[in-house]
Amino acid sequence: GQIFYFGTKYSQAMNFAVTGQDGQKFFPEMGSYGIGVSRLVGAIIEAKHDEAxxxxxxxxxxxxxxxxxxxxxxxxxxxxxxxxxxxxxxxxxxxxxxxxxxxxxxxxxxxxxxxxxxxxxxxxxxxxxxxxxxxxxxxxxxxxxxxxxxxxx
The missing domain is CATH 3.40.50.800 (Anticodon-binding domain)
Incomplete structure (x- = not known):
């Protein structure tokens, strides 16, 4: 899969803030993880095949x-x-x-x-x-x- 780190780019753009334990608002850091379809197909074939x-x-x-x-x-x-x-x-x-x-x-x-x-x-x-x-x-x-x-x- 792939991992992407976005930092606060999108939370700031959407004005999405949360309140921390100290009562202060902050913009959370964001990221994403994705499994590429082509990689998934390859992994399935690698796991599910025989000599034929x-x-x-x-x-x-x-x-x-x-x-x-x-x-x-x-x-x-x-x-x-x-x-x-x-x-x-x-x-x-x-x-x-x-x-x-x-x-x-x-x-x-x-x-x-x-x-x-x-x-x-x-x-x-x-x-x-x-x-x-x-x-x-x-x-x-x-x-x-x-x-x-x-x-x-």
Whole structure:
């Protein structure tokens, strides 16, 4: 963080005086302490990471979840991904790139969103998604609504 000493500059400018123990009025000396946002982000990443990347705590994650479309262009998979993405509003990152699944998994781990919702054509056809918890690595195969409830709990 940063510490700034202002002396009596602002207490005098605001005509802010207090009475001391001796009954005399005086202008108090002032200062401030601030934590820079960029430093805070760096400190969090330093404390919350593993060999694969960042592990954002739920309360401060940029997004609750990363939605990984494993078969971009498959109508059923695309539709389910869009439905799930829309349900999150602005609180999910949708990876709809035409990229290998392994690359998507690695980059999702690197970015560190608390949850990964993994959607492939077989699961989409059955209304099931794979859910991965980034901090533990646990994976669950769940019906869509149950997975969303778990992420939003």
């Amino acid at each position: 990347g960042i592990i954002w705590p739920d309360a401060i994650a940029p997004f609750k979840a990363a939605i990984l479309n494993l078969r971009q262009g498959d109508a059923t998979t695309d539709a389910l991904c869009e439905k799930i993405y829309t349900s999150f509003g602005n609180d999910a990152l949708y990876d709809d790139r035409e990229e290998r699944a392994g690359a998507k998994f690695a980059e999702a781990d690197l970015l560190g969103h608390p949850w990964q919702i993994i959607i492939g054509p077989r699961g989409a056809a059955n209304g099931v998604v794979e859910l991965k918890r980034r901090v533990t690595g646990e994976r669950f195969e769940l019906p869509v609504e149950e997975a969303l409830a778990k992420v939003n709990a």
